[in-house]
Amino acid sequence: MRGWASALGFSQIGVAPVDLSSAEPGFAAWLAQGFHGEMGYMAAHGMKRARPAELVPGTLSVLTARMDYLPRGTPPDWQARELARLQRPGEAIVSVYARGRDYHKVLRARLQKLAERIADEVGPLGFRVFTDSAPVLEAELAARSGQGWRGKHTLVLDRGGGSMFFLGEIYLDIALPASAPVGAHCGSCSACIAACPTGAIVAPHRLDARRCISYLTIEHPGAIPAPLRPLLANRIYGCDDCQLACPWNKFARTATLADFDVREGLVGSTLVQLFGWSEDEFLRRTEGSPIRRIGHERWLRNIAVALGNALRASGDGERPALRGALQARAGHPSALVREHVAWALDQGEGGAPD
Template sequence: MAALRARAAALGFDALGVAPSDAIPQAPARLRRFLADGHHATMAWMAETEARRADPRVLWPQVRSVIMLAMTYGPDTDPLAHLADPSSAGISVYARNRDYHDIVKGRLKELASLLVARAGGDVKVFVDTAPVMEKPLAEAAGLGWQGRHTNLVSRRLGSWFFLGSIFTTLDLPADGPEADHCGSCRACLDACPTDAFPAPYRLDARRCISYLTIEHDGPIPVEFRKAMANRIYGCDDCLAACPWNKFAQAAREAKLVARSDLVAPRLADLIELDDAAFRQKFAGSPIKRIGRDRFVRNVLVAAGNSGDVGLIPAIRRRLSADSSQVRGAAVWALAQLAPKALFEQEKSTHLAAEDDPAVRAEWLAGAAQPHCQ
C-alpha cells in the first residue's frame, strides 16, 4: 500500500483511503428514503439503479475492497465574488476548467494498473459515471465525513475535492471511517438560497440550484428564479460556507485551475452564444453536456435578475429562438427589465404565433406583473 499511496500522490491525488465492500450498511435505507420522498427530482436513473447504487457488492459481486481517492480543485479567490456583480455570471468552481471525469479517470486507471501489477486481482474504476455512492464510501475509507449539506468534508482538504474509486477483488487493509465533525454548525444549511435542505444531512434536489441549472430540463420553476440570482451553472454557496474550508487547498492540477474567462464572465457575452460558439467556448468542459439551449435559459434568468437594462436588446433577440425554454426564459427576463410599453409591444408581436403553452403562459404572466409599469 505504501507504493500505491506514493504513486497516488505523484499522480495528483491528495488523499487515499480503503474501505471494505460491505462498509456502508446504512446506505440502502437512506437511499430508499431519498427516493421515496421524491428528492431525486427528475433523475430517474437514481431509482432505476437503486440496488446497485446502495451496495457495491450488487454492482460488482466480486469486489472485496474499495479504494477511495480525492483530488482537490479548490479556488484561489472568493468563489462567490460574482454575487456582488449581477451583470456577471456565476459558474460553479468545479466547472471553471476541464471536465474532471477525463482528468481523474485516467489517473485512476494508471493507479489501478499499478495495483494489479504489484498485487494481482481484478479492478474497476469509477468517477461519478456509475451507480456508486462515493461519499458514504469515502467516509467509510476515512477521507472525510458527509456534512450537513450532504457533501463530503475533510479536516485536511475542506470541501473542494473530487472523488474517484477503484473497486478491487483484493482484501486490502481498511483505514476506518472518519467521524462527523460538524457539531452544531449549520452554516451550510443557512447559506442555501432556495432552502434545499429539509433537514440536516438531507437534500431535496427539486429545490437545489445545482440541479435546476444542470439536470433540470424545461423552464426553471418561477419560485426559484429570483433566488438563482446570477448563478448560471451550479451553486457553491453551501460548500463555500463550511468553516472547514480554512484548511482547503487550491487546485494544483493545471487543468483544474480556473480559466480566467470562466470566473464571473459577462452575461452580455453569454446570451449571444450560438451553438457553434457555445461548443467552442466549452470544449472539454462539463458545461458542454447541458447543451446551448439549457445554458442560455440559465443565462436569461440571470439577466432578468441583473437589473441591467443594457441587456434588453440581447434578450429581445432571444424571443424568437428555436428552443421553447429559451423563448420562455427570454420572456421572463424581458418582463423583469423592460418598461410596460416595450413588453406589450413584443407581446403583440410574438404571442399570437406562439404555440408552446409554457411560453404563452410566460407572456401572460409577464403582462400581469407590476414590474412592467
C-alpha cells in the first residue's frame, strides 16, 4: 500500500484503531470551555467525532495518510523568509497551505483512488474517505497511527517532516493491524506557545480557537473582536506563526504535486492590491482555492484590519495609498466591511488600539 500511496503523492500512511475513547474526556472539556468558538459543527455530532464506528457503521480500522504541502521550490530558509513578511506591514500574508489548490479537493480525490486500489487488491470493500470534511478527530487518528506526535500547538509533528502536511483518512470495514505510535519529542521547548500572536495556545496541547488568527480570519463569521485586531498585523488569511517558530519544521518537506504551487497574487502582493479586488475578481482568482470559502465580504473584512494595522505601522510616504484604499470602501454595502474600514481609518488618525 505504501507504494500506491507514494505514487498518489502521499508521504506516509498508517493504520489507527477505532477505539478513541481515551480522547473523549479531553475533547468534551475543550467543548465545555467554549474553545471552539462559533464552530458549531465541532459539537453538532456529539462524540461521533471520537467514535469512527458510529460515524460510519461497520468501520473496523482507519487508514491515515499525510501529504506535504510546502510549494515545490521552497528554499531551506523558508521559515525566516515567512517571518520577514511581518516586517513589511503593507504586504499581505496568506497562510502557506492556502496559496495553491484547495487541499480538500486534492486529498479527497487521491484518497478515493487509493481506496479503490486497495479494493481491487482485496475484493469487496466498504470505505469512506475524509479530509477535514466530517466529524473526525484527524490529529488524534494520525498520532495513534504513527504519523507523528501532538505538538504543544496541537498539530501533528514528525521528526522527519515537521508539521507542514495535510491529513486524510479512509474508514475501512476490514481490520488492518494498527501502526505503532511514536513518542513525543517537544521536550521543554515552548517556542510555539511563545510565538502565538494572540496567546491562543493557552497551555501545552490546549488551543482556544476564539483567539486563534486562523479561526478569526477564516471560521469566524462576524466582527473580529477589536482588542485582537492589532494582533493580526498583516495576516489576512490564516496564520503560520506557531509552525514558523517550531524547530522541527526545518525538516519540513516540499510537496511532490504541482497543486500546491503558489497562485499568482497570493504571495508578495500588497494589501492595497488585494483590497481592490471586486467580488468577480475575487471569485475568479480564488476558483479552486480554499480561500474562496470565506467569501468576498470576509476577505475585505480581514484586509481592512490589516490596512489599519499598516496605517499605524507605516511611514508618512505609505499612508496616503493605504488611506485611499480604505476610503474607497467606506460606503461598502456590507455593515461588516464598513465597521472594519472605519476602525482601520481611525488607526491612521492616531487612534490607539482598542
